[in-house]
Amino acid sequence: MQWFLFVLILIGQCSFFTCHLYEYHFIQERKSWDDAQSYCREKYTDLATVSDMGDLERLTNPPQTDAWIGLRSINEADIKEWHWSLPGEKYNPREGEPEWGPNEPNNGGNHPENCVKITLSQKWYNVRCYHKLHFICYNDKVILIKEKKTWDKALDYCRANHSDLVSITDQQRWVQDRAKMADAEFVWLGMRYTCTLDLWFWVSDRLVCYHHWAQQERTEGCDRATATETDGEWYKKADNEK
Incomplete structure (x- = not known):
């Protein structure tokens, strides 16, 4: 069977160490959390998911007052479970990152x-x-390019016209x-x-620290690159396939 592969590329801020897949926008209007979520989903992607505090340094208009972010408890119990507005993204606190205020x-x-x-x-x-x-x-700033190219040609295209082929460091929801x-x-x-x-x-x-390989797919092989299926699982493919 012949596989046809399209190209996924990343626009935006990439450095040697990190790739930022999203940009932030401070909205001057005042709304309840639910209305703010609806607004963001209609005009952008969602209420802000914050993977680290450095994310908010990329705000287009830094806030001068308190502002909603996309974090909400999904239950009424004393011990709350927190989830991001983006479906399926659970909040996982990281040691050494004191996001919460006192108490x-x-x-x-x-x-x-x-x-x-x-x-x-x-x-x-x-x-x-x-x-x-x-x-x-x-x-988010991930773009799908609907052209058939080998992996090397796809890489050249992304670097010439945008930034790079997409790298996934922790989450792949946007991809x-x-x-x-x-x-x-x-x-x-x-x-x-x-x-x-x-x-x-x-x-x-x-x-590669984060990965989402399909079962039995994480095997080595020269001249191999990685493709994602539309369900999100990763597969190794010969890099000369288009």
């Missing part, structure tokens, strides 16, 4: 405080969701959403196997 999050007593705002000090506070605040939306738009089964990613070093690597010069 936060708390349960709010008889008045549940299930939504999260960020303050000027970049600390997070859970508050009642019906409050009307400014808010932060984000927009998977774009891949679903392809009318082919597979889409190239910016990962290749090198026989010289005997490892897989991203074109952004990052080693």
Whole structure:
């Protein structure tokens, strides 16, 4: 069977160490958390998901007041479970990153405080969701290119016309959403196997820490690159396939 692969590329800010797949927008309007979420999903991608505090340094208009981010508790219990607005993304706190303000999050007593705002000090506070605040939306910058190319030609095209083939360092929700738009089964990613070093690597010069290989697919082989199926699983493909 012949596989036809399309090209997935990344626009935007890439450095030797990191690739940023999204940009942030501070919205001056005041809305409840639910209305803010609806606004962001209509005009951008979603309410802001913050993977690290450096993300918010890329705000197009830095906030001068408290603002909603896309973090919300999904239950009313004393022990809350926090999820990002982006479907399927659970909040996983990282050691050494003190996002929450003092004594936060708390349960709010008889008045549940299930939504999260960020303050000027970049600390997070859970508050009642019906409050009307400014808010932060984000927009992803992953683009699907519907042209048939080998992996090397795809890499050259992305670097000449945009930034690079996409590298996935921790989450792939944005990539998977774009891949679903392809009318082919597979889409190239910016990962290749090198026989010289005997490892897989991203074109952004990052080693592969996060991965989403299909079962029994993570095997070595010269002249192999990585493609994602539209369901998000990764497959190794000969890099001369189009």
